[in-house]
């Protein structure tokens with residue numbers, strides 16, 4: 001029996017649980033640091049917090065941090081990994097991941113998403129519903145490509161960056177670390193570390209005309 005532990009009992013966690021069960025895991029169990037206040041997550045109960053999970057690690061064949069926030073997800077991922085947790089990957093059966101693509105531990109690929117040939121996705125990544133990551137893209141750790149966002153070929157995305165819902169990134173662009181691409185943005189220039197860009201063409205939030 002393949003049992004998956006999920007740390008993070010919110011909406012994103014529910015989608016990861018659903019994808020995991022559809023993708024071949026037999027059972028999922030939720031943990032959340034808001035326990036005991038948080039007792040359930042949709043169809044599932046919450047069994048305890050991070051400490052409970054660490055104490056019960058041997059019961060699980062896989063562990064995933066199912067928290068949307070990139071920085072928090074990465075912190076928890078590292079803590080669990082350091083404790084020897086078997087960080088899993090989850091791919092929904094309705095996603096397409098090329099046999100020539102690589103996914104790091106703790107990464108999830110949601111329904112309708114595509115990860116194309118020679119793409120590389122680091123650890124603790126989220127390729128969310130209907131997002132596409134095209135050929136030769138290189139994504140660092142703790143990256144989130146939000147629902148319906150599209151990365152053309154050869155795009156690089158640095159550690160902890162996220163690309164908002166419905167955004168599009170032109171081929172060959174380099175997004176630095178901790179970059180935020182706003183919902184619906186069209187990125188046609190590379191983006192340095194730490195910047196938030198919005199609009200079409202995407203510009204720093206601070207540089208927008210009023």
Ligand SMILES: CC(C)(COP(=O)(O)OP(=O)(O)OC[C@H]1O[C@@H](n2cnc3c(N)ncnc32)[C@H](O)[C@@H]1OP(=O)(O)O)[C@@H](O)C(=O)NCCC(=O)NCCS
Nearest residue numbers: 146147163164165180181182183184185196197198199205
């Ligand atoms: C870009 C974003 C992070 C900015 O959030 P924020 O720092 O809280 O910024 P604010 O909401 O205060 O907006 C600042 C300004 O940028 C504008 N703005 C914000 N997001 C924008 C977007 N996606 N496109 C165009 N303009 C945007 C706001 O209208 C506001 O303009 P104003 O100064 O003229 O009033 C956020 O709006 C966004 O797009 N998040 C993506 C959400 C998403 O994809 N969620 C999916 C989860 S799975």
